[in-house]
Amino acid sequence: MNMGVADGVDLGWKLAAVVQGWGGEALLDSYERERRPAHEYAMDEAEANHALNPSKLFRPGMHEATEEGEAIRHEVASVISEYKKNEFYALGVVLGYCYQDSPVICNDGTVAEWTRSRDYTPSATPGCLAPHRWLDETTSLYDRFGEGFTLLDLAGNGDAVAAVAAEADGTGTPLTILSLDDRSLAERYGADLALIRPDQHVAWRGDQWPDGNVLLHATGRAPAG
Secondary structure, three states, rough: OOHHHHHHHHHHHHHHHHHOOOOOOHHHHHHHHHHHHHHHHHHHHHHHOOOOOHHHOOOOOOOOHHHHHHHHHHHHHHHHHHOHHHHOOOOHHHHHHOOOOOOOOOOOOOOOOOOOOOOOOOOOOOOOOOOOOOOOOOOOOOHHOOOEEEEEEEEOOOHHHHHHHHHHHHHHHOEEEEEEEHHHHHHHHEEEEEEEOOOOOOEEEEEOOOOHHHHHHHHHOOOOO
């Protein structure tokens, strides 16, 4: 995983929000709270992967064009297949990190376990990367997300949409409304509504928009209410 790119994405939108006036100090403070665990997790994986380095795979005679050399190569290939797959098939590490402990995530009481290496199960638990869906052969769900926050409305909830739009207008938070009325996607998200951050992580989800300060909390301008 290119940790530097992920760091830039996380920090970039937060700096932009503060400069543009719709991000608070807690938003900048959230950078380390979100990214440090991701780095520690990735480094633990890298350390485990390099525990079996190439020097430990060398066997005398493995380059010889003989039956014995072939047997040695077969043995080494079996070791590589068993112990090195996690180094090259690490989708769980790349996509599975979840900012559940972030001060700008509205937790809903659910917990998403960060799966190890190859395993990745999309989760809409607040803090996790928004589950993806192809809307047609050429259009990704992500293509429809806005540059600011996006309210994903999966049940045609006009009252909730109006409430979020009013809150966004009142707080000066850039917001895109994406209404899809897709029950299968609602099941994948575990809710009819989901608030997606500019970095495609879920900031909040629920079936009704709550009275309170969700947008202010998600942008670091107020504590969770």
